[in-house]
Each structure stands twice: as structure tokens, then as C-alpha cells.
Amino acid sequence: MLINLLLSLLLFITYHLALTYVGARVRFLKTILPSLFLGLSAFLIRTVFQAPPVIYSTSIVVICAVLMFLFNKIDYLSSIIGSILSFTTFIVSSLLIACPIMVTLGFEVPRETKGLPWILINLAEFAVPTIVIFILKTCKFNLAKYLRNI
Amino acid sequence: MKQLYFLKAFLCILICIFTMLLFELSIFEQLNRTIYFSFMACIFFILILWVLSIWFFYKFAMVVNEERIARETDQFQLEESRKLVQTLQSQRHDYRNQLQVIRVLAQFNKNSEIIKYIDDYISLANVSAAASSRINNSAISALYLVYETEARDKGIKMTIDSDIDFTHFKYSPSKVTRIIGNIIRNAIECLEEINRQDREIQITMWEANDYYVISIWNNGDPIPETHIERIFLPGFSTKNSSGLRLGIVKELVQELGGNISVVSQVEFGTEFKITLPRTKPNSLSTA
DSSP states (O other): OHHHHHHHHTTHHHHHHHHHHTTOOOOTHHHHHHHHHHHHHHHIIIIISOOOHHHHHHHHHHHHHHHHHHHSOOOHHHHHHHHHHHHHHHHHHIIIIIHHHHHHTTOOOOSSSOSHHHHHHHHHHHHHHHHHHHHHHHHTOOHHHHHHTO | OHHHHHHHHHHHHHHHHHHHHHHHHHHHHHTTTOOOHHHHHHHHHHHHHHHHHHHHHHHHHHHHHHHHHHHHHHHHHHHHHHHHHHHHHHHHHHHHHHHHHHHHHHHTTOHHHHHHHHHHHHHHHHHHHHHHHTSOOHHHHHHHHHHHHHHHHTTOEEEEEEOOOGGGOOSOHHHHHHHHHHHHHHHHHHHHTOOOSOOEEEEEEEEOSSEEEEEEEEOSOOOOHHHHTTTTSTTOOSSSSOSOHHHHHHHHHHHTTOEEEEEEETTTEEEEEEEEESSOOTTSOOO
16 A cells, blocks of 8 residues: 555656646746645556546546645646546557566566555656656747647 | 637538448447448548548648738738837927917027027937938838837837939838838847847848848847747737738738848847849839
């Protein structure tokens, strides 16, 4: 349970990715509370309520957008866009990179939310969003600026 | 409003892609989390769609933005032309007033006063007329006369000196006057804000071996060093203006195959130096 909770808290990476996508410059301290909320929600939906992945992903996207809107004063459209972009990156990286790597390493893609493969796949899933954040920050990519320049 | 529709359209595409992805995810679950090639290909296809949609939206945004800047530039030029026409109209009005005074003096047979009045007026107008007459290009002369009068009215001294033989000058008069006019207008606006007596604008034009050089200098406040590189960007302004003038100037100079540079220092003032090649590229229009 505790490991699951800690793994859920890793969602602060996707929260930061969502903010980076929309070019929001928010102080790190101001993202702690919403990230914590997002992590706890993910933990409740996935581990406590055992929701299927589709419902889990949809709920997390909505919660992330709401948290961005409420805590970081990002307008509602940008919040949704950032949230969807972030979780699309997350899911694509999970299905396209993390799962095949697990299979290549000789593990099965875990069906239950416990055990070493489960921890490994979670850590692998977050690798790509972290790299994307790093790239976007380095390139100073600001999607919101481009979209608003029209 | 347009941005809002654009954002909503973008959001709809994203939702479509995300829904496809969720659909893939549910299939992945139904397949008991076994990885198949076709399944991977589908996800890869979604990823490509995602990247392409962002890329095309970005290109679309850039094109629309360029169109907007071009439209604003045209609008700005129109406004500038209107201002020039207004200046000419006010000058014509001024001449009519002078004639009215002379007419009244003539009615009362005050010949000596008429002569004195005309002499006074000529001494004022002569300086600019004499200066402009040395330039054998009617468009630049006219432009100088208009701006010199405006500058004089604002207490700014404006001089011109040229040793260019304009009989072989092949460049479009409208483009050259737009280049010079925009820089002079900027200089006048800059000097207007300064409370000083010795405000001055100097236009110097000469021929080098391969180039015509046009220098427009003013002794206003210098442009901050941090702004020098950005002053030619469309929309950049240190004042409350549109910030399009110098962008237009740079674009026109480049269109004519020339170059523009700026030197701005506290002791020296600000000088814009335009160099235009004497042998004009054939592709350039003279219209």
C-alpha cells in the first residue's frame, strides 16, 4: 500500500509536464499541494477502488486539469489542453516504451498493482515524461505562446 | 474570439486522439496485457497523429500571425500617409493665411509693410527651400520640405546635405522616401519628448565607391544598448507607438539589397546609416 502511494505521488512529474506544455511559469512550492492531491486521487482510484485503466486515466486527466485551474490559475482551456497532452505523453510512453522494455527484460506486464514488475513499470513509465520536461525546458517551448499569437 | 475558437478546435483534436488512446488501452487490457505488433503499430500511429496535429497547428498559427503583421503594417502605412497628407493640408492652410495677410495689407496700400512681411517670411522659408533645391530628386526634396516645416514648428532644427547625383539613382522614389520618412518621423517623435533647446536632426547623403549612403542623425536620448538589437523587430517599441516603423524600414532596405545600421551613444546621439548598392539588382522593381 505504502509503495503504491509513493508511486502515485510520482504523478507530480506529469503535473509539471502539463504546466510545461502550456508554458506556465509556476513556483515549485505552488505545485506541491496540487501534485499531492493528484497523487492521492490516483492512489484512491487505482489501488483502493481498483478502477480499470480507462476510467483511471480519464479521471486523472480531469482532476489534473481542475487542479491546474484551481491552484495555479491556468485558464480552463489551457488546463485541459496541458493535462491531455501530459497524459497522452504518459500513456504513449507507457505502452510504447515501458511495456516493451519490460517484456524485453523478461518480465510480464503486471496485471496486479503489487510486486517488483509493478514498481519497475511505474518507474519506467515516468522516465519519458521526465525526459520530455527536460527537452521542453531546454528548448523553451511554449505552446500557449504560439496558440495565443494567432 | 479567433484564439478561443482555435484553442477549442485544438482541444477537440486532442480529445479525439486521447479517446483513441484510451480505446487502445482498453484493448490492451482485453488482450491480457500481451504486446502484439499490430497493437504497437496502432499506438505508434496515434503518436504520429499527435505530433503531426501539433506541427500543423503550429504552422497554421505562424502563417496566420504573419498575415496579421502584414495587415497591420499596411494599416500603419496608410495612417502614416494620412498624417503626411494632413501635414501638407495644414501647410497649404498656412500659406493661404499668409496670402490673406498680404491681401489685407495691399487693400490699405501698406507697400513697405508688405515688403517687410514677405522678406520675413522668405527668410524663414528660404533655408529649407535652398537646402532642398540642392537635392536633384523631387520626391526626397518634397519629403524634406514637409518634415523640415513640421520639425521647425516643434522647435527642432533639421538640415540636409547631399552630394548624390540623383540622375543615375535607380531606386523607387516611394520606397526611398518611406525609408527616410519613417526614420525622420521616429527622430522627430524622439526629440519632441526632450526639453532641450539644441534639438537637431541631420540628414547626410553621399556616394561611396559601390554604395549610396544615407545617414540620419539626431541628438536625442540614446537607445538603450539592450534594445539596439530588437529595434528592427516588428512591434518592438520603447515609446507608446506601434513599433512598426523600423521594422518596415529594415524590410524595405533589405528589399532594395541594402543594409541598415544604427549607432547610439550618449555623447554622440543616434545615427541610422543606410547603404544601398549603386548597381541595383535587376530583379528589383523601380515602381
